[in-house]
Amino acid sequence: MKSKGKGSKRGRQSWAEQDDPDFTLETEPGSSEQEGSEASVRLGGTWRTLRGERHGGSRVGTRRRRLHSSTKERNVRRLESNERERQRMHKLNNAFQALREAIPHVKTDKKLSKIETLTLAKNYIKSLTTIILGMSNACLPHAESDMETNASRLLQCYQQHLQEEGEEDLSNYLSHIHSFSQGS
DNA sequence: TAGGCCATCTGGTCCT
DNA sequence: AGGACCAGATGGCCTA
Numbered sequence: 001m002k003s004k005g006k007g008s009k010r011g012r013q014s015w016a017e018q019d020d021p022d023f024t025l026e027t028e029p030g031s032s033e034q035e036g037s038e039a040s041v042r043l044g045g046t047w048r049t050l051r052g053e054r055h056g057g058s059r060v061g062t063r064r065r066r067l068h069s070s071t072k073e074r075n076v077r078r079l080e081s082n083e084r085e086r087q088r089m090h091k092l093n094n095a096f097q098a099l100r101e102a103i104p105h106v107k108t109d110k111k112l113s114k115i116e117t118l119t120l121a122k123n124y125i126k127s128l129t130t131i132i133l134g135m136s137n138a139c140l141p142h143a144e145s146d147m148e149t150n151a152s153r154l155l156q157c158y159q160q161h162l163q164e165e166g167e168e169d170l171s172n173y174l175s176h177i178h179s180f181s182q183g184s
Numbered sequence: 185t186a187g188g189c190c191a192t193c194t195g196g197t198c199c200t
Numbered sequence: 201a202g203g204a205c206c207a208g209a210t211g212g213c214c215t216a
Contacts, residue, residue: 077202
């Protein structure tokens with residue numbers, strides 16, 4: 001355990017530790033579920049363990065049980081939602097990786113952190129927007145000098161492009177923008 | 185060793 | 201009702 005401020009925080013109560021009137025407290029000497037109330041369930045091809053205690057807690061010799069659904073059922077549901085959450089986070093991380101690859105940045109051995117990725121992506125979008133607006137302003141010298149109006153028309157044009165063409169590459173989009181700026 | 189970053193677990197809330 | 205989403209907590213790994 002690392003000596004950081006985080007370490008001193010009290011962990012969230014687990015389902016088995018809440019002050020819930022629906023829970024009964026019972027002691028079950030010799031039960032295989034005591035000593036942390038572990039249960040293992042096979043999910044997604046691997047065995048996962050559900051701990052009745054939370055990250056090194058010290059609940060020994062007692063366990064609590066909800067009256068209406070069995071401990072086993074709840075353990076299984078918990079493990080299933082853990083698995084779904086894991087998959088969800090993996091998808092999120094894949095999206096972050098795709099974003100990393102989409103934005104230009106100085107290549108180093110160290111991969112961009114999530115916060116760096118988001119910040120760079122934001123700046124990249126801003127830069128591209130500025131460039132595109134510059135292009136359209138060149139074609140529309142006086143008519144649409146208001147940046148906000150231009151930006152909203154740009155967005156409108158982009159959405160229209162997505163509807164008509166799906167997610168095509170940037171060059172298609174840019175040529176669309178170009179015809180938009182010439183046509184209007 | 186402290187701090188940053190991350191994966192995972194967890195329970196609450198929202199949505200379908 | 202069940203799944204998706206979210207945020208808090210925690211421990212592990214890595215680096216300055």
